[in-house]
Amino acid sequence: MKYALLVAAREFAENAKTKGFWIGIFLLPLIIVGSALMIALLSESTPTRYITVNDQSGRYLDEIVAGVDRLYQRQVLGDFSGYVQQHTPLADRNDVSHYTEVHDEALTRFIERGGVDIAANAVRPFLSPDAPAFDPPKPRYQLVPLPNDLMSPDDLEATADQMREYLKGDRKIVVGGEDAELFAFVQIPRDIDDHLGRPGEPGPDNNKGIQYWSTNLADNAPRDVVSRVMNDEVRFREYTRLGVDVAAVDQVSRTYVPVVSLNPRKAAGDEEVNVADQIRQWAPVGFVYVLWIALFTISQMLLNNTIEEKSNKIIEVLLSSVTAHELMMGKLLGIASVGLTMMGAWILTLLVVLFSAQGPQLEIAGLVLQVLVSSGLIIWFLVYFVLGYFLYAGVFLAIGSLCSTLKDAQNLMGPIMLAMMVPLFTMMFIPRDPNGTLATIMSWIPLYTPFVMMNRAAADPPLFDIVGTLILLTATTALVLYGASKVFRIGILRTGQPPRIVELWRWVTGRV
Structure with missing residues (x-):
């Protein structure tokens, strides 16, 4: 040996x-x-992605604007939650716990109470004395107007052909006086309400629905926002048509049952995961x-x-x-x-x-x-x-x-x-x-x-x-x-x- x-x-x-x-x-x-470091750097260096909407119906643009803003508010709340946890002493963590949650109900409360400015003032007494002021992130997505040189925005096919040049990067949009690339383009037909999918009826023709144009097939967040807010708005209008109280529906849709995970192998009284x-x-x-x-x-x-x-x-x-x-x-x-x-x-x-x-x-x-x-x-x-x-x-x-x-x-x-x-x-x-x-x-x-x-x-x-x-x-x-x-x-x-x-x-x- x-x-x-x-x-x-x-x-x-x-x-x-x-x-x-x-x-x-x-x-x-x-x-x-x-x-x-690369993930952090890429998240900080990713430029704002610009989206434009051609709403021929004239009924859904405001909802899409609100949906994109809610997406940004979720981004702000996520960063603000990390900021609060980083700069709050452990002894005071419970006092600001509701500002560290990032689920849908917490986001709704965050927006209804006035957003990040009100929240920042509310948590200030609990932060460390040397905590810096919260710096909101730049938005990942931003809605911009249609280009001024569109020849016929009332013609879906002609508009789509013109917008191809912007989406492929051959032409630039102007944002704040500077050239920028267009990330996505959304078209809503004038007769979109005539092509809704309803239970018990044949499925609608997808070609007559909303058009979402983008060369990026991996990032579907804007597409999901458009789909969600459009469906929510259509359903609320259906409730109104059927005589259902929309406010009551909204309250009911925000009702939830809390679920806690428990582990039977843990000691009695300490089973929560x-x-x-x-x-x-x-x-x-x-x-x-x-x-x-x-x-x-x-x-x-x-x-x-x-x-x-x-x-x-x-x-x-x-x-x-x-x-x-x-x-x-x-x-x-x-x-x-x-x-x-x-x-x-x-x-x-x-x-x-x-x-x-x-x-x-x-x-x-x-x-x-x-x-x-x-x-x-x-x-x-x-x-x-x-x-x-x-x-x-x-x-x-x-x-x-x-x-x-x-x-x-x-x-x-x-x-x-x-x-x-x-x-x-x-x-x-x-x-x-x-x-x-x-x-x-x-x-x-x-x-x-x-x-x-x-x-x-x-x-x-x-x-x-x-x-x-x-x-x-x-x-x-x-x-x-x-x-x-x-x-x-x-x-x-x-x-x-x-x-x-x-x-x-x-x-x-x-x-x-």
Whole structure:
């Protein structure tokens, strides 16, 4: 064991000197931080999108204007909610809780009470003394008049043909004295009320309904606003036609039943599901991602390291001082220490990022840390990382000992890589049914046990599954390492083409 530890120390030192090691340490944190910054930057840098409406009916433009304004008020309320949470001390958080809600009823109250100016004055006494004034965001969408050079706005087809040039960017609209691109164009036919869909009647002709023109097929928010406000207005007019009190309908439509989520596994009196429970439910998914990336990265590192030393004849020098078994165990332990170092750096970076945040982000960071410490997820992660690492590393190390070039290794790695992709495909489904048939079956497949059982950890799987799969995984890992040692002992000094399956079987069973 002494020489195996010396080999492990050498492997760690050699890998720590490589660029790949340092790139691996910094790449994932940089991707996480960069993604967060990029999202924030893109949301701030996205220009206002301009929309124009040709309402031939003359009856719906005001409702669309109000709908777009409500969309902006939702945007303002969302930013204002974050502002209040960020600058309100925890002791005063309950006093301003109704200004941190962003659902439909809260938005209606926000608008009816006068919007952000009134709300800002109301929360000012509860904010920190150094809190800056709230700066409302610029609107994502804004209605603008039709271009002045339209030849015939009463002709739907002619107007659509003219507006194509604006929508494609060939021509610009003028907003505030500056040129701007038109994002969307809405046309409402004069006879739109003659083409409504009613229960028990044939569906209306879509070509005679509202026309929504845009080259952007991903952002449907303006289209949804137009559809919603038009349908609401049509229904209110139908209520009026039928003699129904519209005000009463409005009050009834705003009536709702509160729903609270309760977890029967929690202590009596504390059954309500909170943010910490949601974090505990989905944290294993994050662990599975990290586990998969770590196992893939480290095993690939082990494979490349073995092939490189074999092709450079370094292996022969090492085997003159240690046995093949000691060399193999040293490589496994050395690369494992490299992997643990990388993961430690990733977790440390994540914690630094979380605790450097302010306001609600800092509170969430505290909840994340509390969940990780109290739930035992970190212990399960370490257990499945160690067993999963030795399982996959044994396979990768055996493949590396058989191949003289990376090209040979890539041919053998194909099936292994396909097998490793399966946990990624099932990762989001298992938390929704953690004790279902799919999760249970995959838990008993040793190649997938580390990923699936880690994913099920927060759902308290049956004790039989936990103990049984752990025993099976441990036994399989030991068996794989035993077979890998047999293959490594013979294959590490072999050159030329990899052996055939029959010959490989003889190596494993000792019939050579």
